[in-house]
Amino acid sequence: MICARRPRWIAAAAFVLLAACAKNDPNQTRLKFWTIGREGEVVQQLLPEFERTHPGVRIDVQQIPLTAAHEKLLTAFAGDALPDMAQLGNTWLPEFVSVGALEPLQQLVDQSAIIKAADYFPGIWDTNVIDGIAYGVPWYVDTRLIFYRTDLLADAGFSTPPATWDEWATAMAAVKQRQGEGKFAVFFPLNEFEPLLNLALQQSDPLLKDNDTLGNFQSPGFRRSIAFYAQAFRNGWAPKMSNTELPNIWDELARGFVTFYVNGPWNIGEFERREPELKGRWSTAPLPGTHGPGGGAAGGSSLVIFHSSTNKQIAWELSEFLSRVEQQEKFYELTGDLPPRRSVWESPALAQDEYVKAFRTQLELVKPTPKVPEWERITDELAHMQERVARGGEPIDQALKELDARADKILEKRRWMLAHRAMQ
Amino acid sequence: MNDHAKPWTFLTPALIIIGVFFLLPVVAALALSLTDFDLYALTDLHNLRFVGLDNYIDVLQTPLFWKSLLNTLYFVAVGVPLSIAASLGAAMLLNSPLAKLKGSFRTALFAPVVTTVVAVAVIWRYLLHTRYGLIDYGLIRLGLDPIDWLGDPHWSMPAIILFAVWKNFGYNMIILLAGLQSIPIDLYEAARIDGASAWAQFRHITLPSLRPVLLLVSIITVAGYFQLFAEPYVMTRGDPLQSTVSVLYYMYEEGFKWWSLGRASAIAFILFAITLLATKILLWIGQRGEASA
């Protein structure tokens, strides 16, 4: 039993061995690229071309599920175990910038022959700019708009999709009336805050005030949004269900369980694949605004490079590679994720697709969400609030007051830090 | 030969590990809980503020904390008796002189204990599916309505309790079995001759004899169940409507999702205090019972 003889020495030896457990091959550069969700599987098909033109470089793609991504990234940051580059949801950028995790890219962007900021949708590009410096390059975009059954809408007496909130409310009431018991007009999943957020962003009142240090949810703009949203549940236009209770929304749209659905571009591909017999009976339309198409949230993912990376140059070259027009076209074909560059939209695949036209219109109108690290946390509170109002019937005034109070609390540290810095 | 030093060479390695990797972090956690350590502080320690008991007061004023505490207490209050009853029932069956193939049955009933929580939670998540799960299918065949176990806030915690009882009852079963086996058979013989029914025998012989073991089992189970985490993490992520957020799950989210490490540490200590209180209460009840017995 050798082990028992000198336990401390064995332990020390094992310690050293285990701590130095990294593989080191001097001839190859391994670029660690973390992706979130499906895009990780798909991007691996584009990489061989890059590796061919960059001999000696191997790209290690690691896929993280969306539901665990935020924690994993922050844990990796806290543990000094970040990869070289990653796909990052653009709403998470402010947080990672504030802790100094991301490498500023402004200079590289200015000098790049491939990445031209003017070619990107302004609202989208803006989500990557914090205090005037770019920290990420948009990779793909998304925003949410209406998917709807054209035939069911026509049945209810509407030949064109609604363009304003009032028209939408009328349409939903008519559809519900026509469809009757057991069917609904629209699906707003109770565990998703995005539809409400998109409506709220159309308003001129910002979501946070005072240099983003206090909640502004009791503003008239947000009040209008939540009132519109809540009425859909109150009037029975929307079922009180979460997205886990209706896992197959495409089936439900096909059988007319709902007529409207607010979601993102990936549904186009899913629809076409799963419900081919529905062809010609559904379409997309920009999200109605108070006085016309209203726009929504500037969503999507960016490519970011981490400050701790030792392979920044290669990471940048990969970012440029993935931002090339033809790579973005290929990426679109493989994923259905919409490209952030206007010039890519002129390619035949996109220009002639009837379903993405609505997205093109909306993308010119999108706005970023508040660029504070605490925003993610606030959307959590937003999600709970809207569920309580919709499912539980909590009165709006009370809910908004509570939301403001919670947002103020979450932002307390930010207020302290800004005051602190101002005094220095 | 330095006689005094010898024992310490045996002890020091273990003590260093426990000291550095357990006791020290616990003390550090206490210190952390008195600050507002968060992501900002992680990057620059100047952003750290000493806040005294503010984290504790703040947590005790947060509705979600109380909800998580309620959820956890629900889990403990229903899960522990259910689990112990199941264990006792199984132990009594195994202890019966009429039982055959005791070894095999014991193995079968104990098997869930050694399985990996994550792996079996995945199985159960599917068994509890409203449409494709076999449990609801069984309910339908019995003529009952299917239950939306993981989507209905009223049934989500019962689903987790069911799962936890299934997973753990084997553990206490073994301990109770040993307890049962130590009860002298003559006691039962004498009672039978006196004409006592099976139920009377249970109440007046079995239960009193098992009192110390039951107390032990209760304490172990209660302390363990207060640390509910893996099941909600894998099966429900706290949903629906936060009905399955346990205190530890809340701490995990505060600590590793939002990186409010100061707050998370405060929550951990509050949980520790509550668990300690609960075990002390159980011990007190047990001792009182012994005094009157």
Add this chain to the structure above:
Amino acid sequence: MNRRLPGIFVNGALVVIALLTLFPLLWMVSVSFMHAGEASSFPPPLLPAHASWDNYRELFQRAGMGRYLLNSFLIATLLTILSLAFNLSAGYAFAKLHFRGRDRLFRILLGALVIPAQVAMIPLFLTMKYLHLVNTYGGVILPTLATVFGIFLVRQYARSIPDDLLEAARLDGAGEWYIFIRIVIPLLKPIVVTLAIFTFLASWNDFMWPLIVLSDQEWQTAPVAIAGLSREHVQDNELMMAGSVVTILPVLILFLVLQRHYIQGLLLGSVKG
């Protein structure tokens, strides 16, 4: 008649409970052999229509399960071997060696058992960060190289070693370590096996700590990988079942082979003398 009935009842009840207990595990195996999507049909099937190894193939080839199982195995084995050294020597010392404050120190350690491990997790993570052990085997293994429970178990068992045996050896001039290795450890063999099983099982099944400390996929252990897979492949239940099977099987087999020792240890640990 009267004598047969209770027997049938008891054994019948045992059979029913055993089936109910084993059912989820059996179903898991069954579904793992089904084709993708086959389990998502109504009424839910109990057995695969045409059993195939497809899920296992995909699990190992595309999802890289082999790597995760290897990580679990290496970590659990290393931890078991190393921790045996630490726990055995400390447990023996508390049981048989005399030094000032021995019992008080032991009682303090026992008190530590009440503290839930999660309290220490956050600072522990930060400690690992400063030691550059995040994302390494070392980060996972180091914190539990010695445990109060392990020491306690060894001490309980070691107390039954006759003092005269040790005294005699000392009188013969043997050194303490010599006594420990040549005399004590062979006598402790049963508890060594028990502790080894406990440690291996606990390490293999450990979830929360490896989840936090291992960020890179290539170092992940099987349970952490399963948790990740289950969030990524929400629809692929057949694949997930295959993952569950390969994660549970090793420890189940280990338990089946050595269950006597495991159960003995369980009893020793809980029914404090």
